[in-house]
Amino acid sequence: MDKSCTRELSRYHTLGEETFYFAGHNISIRESMDTFGALVWPGAVALCQFLENNQQQVKLMDKAVLEIGAGTGLLSVVASLLGARVTATDLPDILPNLSFNLQRNTKGRSLYTPQVAALSWGQDLQRDFPLPSNRFDYLLAADVVYPHDRLEDLLKTMQYFCRPGSGTTLLWANKIRFESDVSFTECFQKRFNAKLLAQLPQQEVWIYNATARE
Ligand SMILES: C[S@@+](CC[C@H](N)C(=O)[O-])C[C@H]1O[C@@H](n2cnc3c(N)ncnc32)[C@H](O)[C@@H]1O
Numbered sequence: 001m002d003k004s005c006t007r008e009l010s011r012y013h014t015l016g017e018e019t020f021y022f023a024g025h026n027i028s029i030r031e032s033m034d035t036f037g038a039l040v041w042p043g044a045v046a047l048c049q050f051l052e053n054n055q056q057q058v059k060l061m062d063k064a065v066l067e068i069g070a071g072t073g074l075l076s077v078v079a080s081l082l083g084a085r086v087t088a089t090d091l092p093d094i095l096p097n098l099s100f101n102l103q104r105n106t107k108g109r110s111l112y113t114p115q116v117a118a119l120s121w122g123q124d125l126q127r128d129f130p131l132p133s134n135r136f137d138y139l140l141a142a143d144v145v146y147p148h149d150r151l152e153d154l155l156k157t158m159q160y161f162c163r164p165g166s167g168t169t170l171l172w173a174n175k176i177r178f179e180s181d182v183s184f185t186e187c188f189q190k191r192f193n194a195k196l197l198a199q200l201p202q203q204e205v206w207i208y209n210a211t212a213r214e
Pocket residue numbers: 036037038039040041042043044045068069070071072073090091094119120121141142143144146150
């Protein structure tokens with residue numbers, strides 16, 4: 001066998017592991033190297049830190065929480081450990097590793113077992129998440145904005161769950177890296193009542209709180 005191929009393959013498939021400490025627990029996140037959803041991104045870490053430090057401001061206990069673009073699941077794990085009833089969503093390919101990380105870090109530790117579901121931004125929302133039964137207190141999104149061609153679908157998804165009268169609060173954390181991230185933020189501010197909650201200059205991460213414009 002060609003050794004260079006073997007080396008390439010094993011590097012591609014090697015699973016990384018990252019550990020964190022939030023909400024009184026060590027959290028181990030299994031990563032993989034092949035997709036955007038395979039690493040823990042800075043927005044997730046920043047929002048976990050924010051939720052842990054601001055539990056009086058964002059009370060997650062017994063609250064219904066939906067995460068979109070959950071990736072490796074760190075943020076959903078922390079929301080679960082803080083007492084929320086979490087549904088973590090992402091593209092179908094991402095779900096096996098997401099489920100693995102949620103299960104290993106919340107089993108026997110969280111009040112509610114987190115759920116995992118496929119949610120592709122802007123696709124079949126009415127079919128898969130019919131209203132009004134799918135109402136969430138919080139919608140979480142971390143580092144879902146980077147140069148990709150689904151930004152309008154992402155905004156529509158945010159608006160679908162965070163709609164007038166729903167009482168849903170959107171918490172969105174993102175590393176602002178590109179011009180397109182700034183333009184998305186401007187659109188976001190036009191479509192929602194948005195408030196900048198925190199700006200972390202070292203990490204270049206901004207955290208927004210948003211509700212529907214009535
Ligand atoms: C940069 S990663 C962030 C992952 C995680 N939130 C974090 O901060 O660690 C972006 C996530 O969005 C998901 N994503 C990308 N396009 C999507 C789409 N069209 N519908 C749903 N999720 C999508 C990716 O699979 C990935 O998990």
